[in-house]
Amino acid sequence: MSAKRGKRMSGPLRERVLREVVLCDGAIGTTPRRAGLPAGHCAEEWNLTNPEAVAAAHRGYVEAGADVVGANCGGGPAEILAAVQEMHEVASAEPLVAQPNAGKPRLVSSGTALGVTQEVMSFYVPAFLEAGVWLLGACCGSTPAHLRAMASAVAQQTTEASE
Ligand SMILES: [Zn+2]
16 A cells, blocks of 8 residues: 555645645436436446446546546445445546445335444445545445544554554
């Protein structure tokens, strides 16, 4: 792992964030519907059956002015990690953003449940940094406890990277 990956934001992107707004991408989950995916079909399936449409969706955001693309919501840390790892393979120099849900949403009698604990979220932090993620956070189902655990994992990476 490069030392840069484990540190809190530094270098050119940090300089830029301090000076100007950095624009992240827009929705991906609902984009295939607008591009013609029939209702009732699984949007993720388009990664396999229509990868050009998925790439076009990301390209559309870059062409529209997004500085950073990535993955958020929709899946838990394992699913979002797999998505950003693939993005990193095709665009290794580009800054990626990842904000996984605290688990895959599932229906239970009391409503929607997301079952990933803060320990599990923090376990994934090194892999996200390794996958080229510059902006890391969490989405649905996460709490300050999840972010506290993730912040501590980031700090630990920083320490290890500077040793
Ligand atoms: Zn969400």
